[in-house]
Amino acid sequence: MADQNSSMSGVNSHLEMGSLEGRSVLELEDESLSSPRMISIKTSSLDAAPRRYFCDVEEISCRCILRRAFNSIRIVLLSDKLNILVLCGPLAILVDKLTSHHGWVFLLSLLGIIPLAERLGWATEQLAFFTGPTVGGLLNATFGNATELIISMYALRSGMIRVVQQSLLGSILSNMLLVLGCAFFGGGIVHSNKEQVFDKANAVMNSGLLLMAVMGLLFPAVLHFTRTELHFGKSELALSRFSSCVMLAAYGAYLFFQLTSQKNMYSPINEGESQDDSNSDDEEAPQISKWESISWLSILTVWISVLSEYLVNAIEGASVAMNIPVAFISVILLPIVGNAAEHAGAVMFAVKDKLDISLGVAIGSSTQISMFGIPFCVVVGWIMGRPMDLNFQLFETATLFMTVLVVAFMLQEGTSNYFKGLMLLLCYLIVAASFFVHIDPKSIQDKPKKT
Template sequence: MADRTKPMAGPNSHLEMGSLDGRSVLEFEDESLFSPRTMSIKNSSLDAAPHRSFYEAEEFGCKCIFSRTFNSIRRVMFSDKLNLLVPCGPLAIIVDTWTSHHVWVFFLSLLGIIPLAERLGWATEQLACFTGPTVGGLLNATFGNATELIISMYALNNGMIRVVQQSLLGSILSNMLLVLGCAFFGGGIVHSHKEQLFNKANAALNSGLLLMAVMGLLFPAVLHFTHTELHFGKSELALSRFSSCVMLVAYAAYLFFQLTSQKNLYSPVNEGDQTDGSSEEEETPEMSKWESIIWLAILTICISVLSEYLVNAIEGASVSMNIPVAFISVILLPIVGNAAEHAGAVMFAVKDKLDISLGVAIGSSTQISMFAIPFCVIVGWIIGRPMDLNFQLFETAVLFMTVLVVAVMLQEGTSNYFKGFMLLLCYLIVAASFFVHLDPKSIRYKRDARYTRLKLTDLQTSTIFDLKVSSVHSICLSISQF
């Protein structure tokens, strides 16, 4: 039995690698082992093996791609309850096409942008898992402000410069007071037994950049209201464009400083106290890097389409609801645009990652003030729109006081729910102020309209008087001739 089951190596016995029907098999060239029985077993085994043709492989690949695409759509569009508002976007387009109800178009497009902005922030977080904490924080701030920047580009292209200025200003105020206040309040309630800590040096750096932005906005406004321009109507615009270039250079230097010298910018301050065994597991992404990039592009396009309908309906909604355009631009639009930052900042604060919350809220305000506003000025310069840094005296004063209040709150490097509650109350005061605030350009427009109506009334009165005089004169002539 041993001789039949175990081949003997001899001079006439050796192994060769052969190929039969594309499969590697072992061929034995010893005559004692070659028999019709072994050959039949070999052939039957090869015939029983499944052969996958090219078309079956292609069908399998298509099914795999379809399955991955379906799972990606389900994960992005059906995994959050806020996505129930997505149909509001197509409804806004339908209402705008078939009717002229600007209020419905405004609110439907506003509600439709909310879930898209939230999903944009979620896709950014998925992409940040592949880039590291510092680049991830910058990505969160950048794509979190994509909604405001897209709305500003459409408004700027339509010549609505005040809407651009007020919406960007409102985004800064919303991030610094509403988003940061909710983060401090939520984190303080959950961790009421201790004071939450954050990196005081990074907060001071962002506060300094915000004060620099206030300086860039303050000087053109003061130059305008003191009537001290060297060339009236030109010096203010030239100063705004020069200051915008300087602010963009400063922001580029800030990014370089972040990426090179501050690589642990968004890491918690108490990270060194945690051991490897007690530290939290890193969050794993729910989609691949290229899926995140594709979804970022798709969501940005959808937000761009709805932003056009939103901007076109602002003035009609303001007239229909009798609400100032300033309140819509400063309060309502930024709340929608900051939906992603709002949810993310509160979530990180509840998880005791307050440095990331500050990176999202204060970092977003810094990016808008040092990049988005100067960028709009430069784009307006290119396309021939006189966009400047004169945000009017009232708006500039509100921004200056907001930056001072937040800088005082951040100087200790600690947070609690009372500080968050104070920031929320400050935001209520700002909202009430803009609700009763009338834009000076609107006042000037009404004044010009009233003057025009008076001139038309005088013209009509003088015309009627001339007609009466001429009729009396003609009657007198006819009597004299008779």
């Protein structure tokens, strides 16, 4: 028995040694296939091994960071043919430094801002993957209007109050008529076999906020034109500042209501569609990380700010050079550039039969500009010593009032089709033609102040 046990143990030890040798050979072969340098690391001294390991980690991390940065730049700047227009920004700065052709500076700045505004909206959509639909919708509306607000700040600093008023008004008009009209028209054409539906309650609530904004703009204008001010030249400005504070408070309450009571405001209204949309959304994934999205939002905002200064400074010269009224430039051209990303996004969602998101982009942006952007500029002008008020003059106020009424009637049924979209687009053509032949009286024209 002893001999058998010893022989069996010998056999077992032999098998174990063989298996260990085979396993070591396999491990060396696998490591040599994956990384040939690992063989030299295994055979080196114990003291050298940790030092070599940390060096490799540093090299790998640096390479990963560089690879990730180049990949992010490729995705953001080289993935769309429209981004070729980014080169117009540096050209605008160069033309401004070397020549005095304000028309070219204006056009190049305008073209340079278009892809930046589109990429700003795209980066916001990437960030929305990490924040959820409600916060993502608010971020889309906020950064979608960042271009107009930045342009307004530079114009306000230069004392161009009428440009601020008209550009903000134009942003509301383009969102409500042009962007929403294209969304309704595009979605109606693609889904012509059925009537698209959206959340009527949210649409009515946004229409109510827009009517409140019209009230805030209407009363200072009426007070001015009826000559019924208690203190001439002061009551109108005081009323505008008070109304602006009230509108900001109302918008803050609206945001609180959205974030707490309207968790599913950007979800489809049909339960059957929500299942299909959830499956399609699962296939979508962010192309860049959360911190990359935040970094690109910061970079794009700064670059838009730089170009906005050149754009604002060239408006007057461009109006003379191109023989186009400043009102048309401010109300039509500037908002179309600023709303480029929203325009494309709203149409895309409408074509995908996600009309609630399209309304959140178009009507949500109009609500934010009217209830936050305009009052915010009044308060900032108050701080800067600029007499920015809510008297947008009779022509502009009447245009806004009629636009809000038309859109409110379009939204009251909770349905859309291509004919409603066509009507909104035709209304925008009438508005654009009206501002092409409109000019401010000399008494209220801007007299820019150099800072």
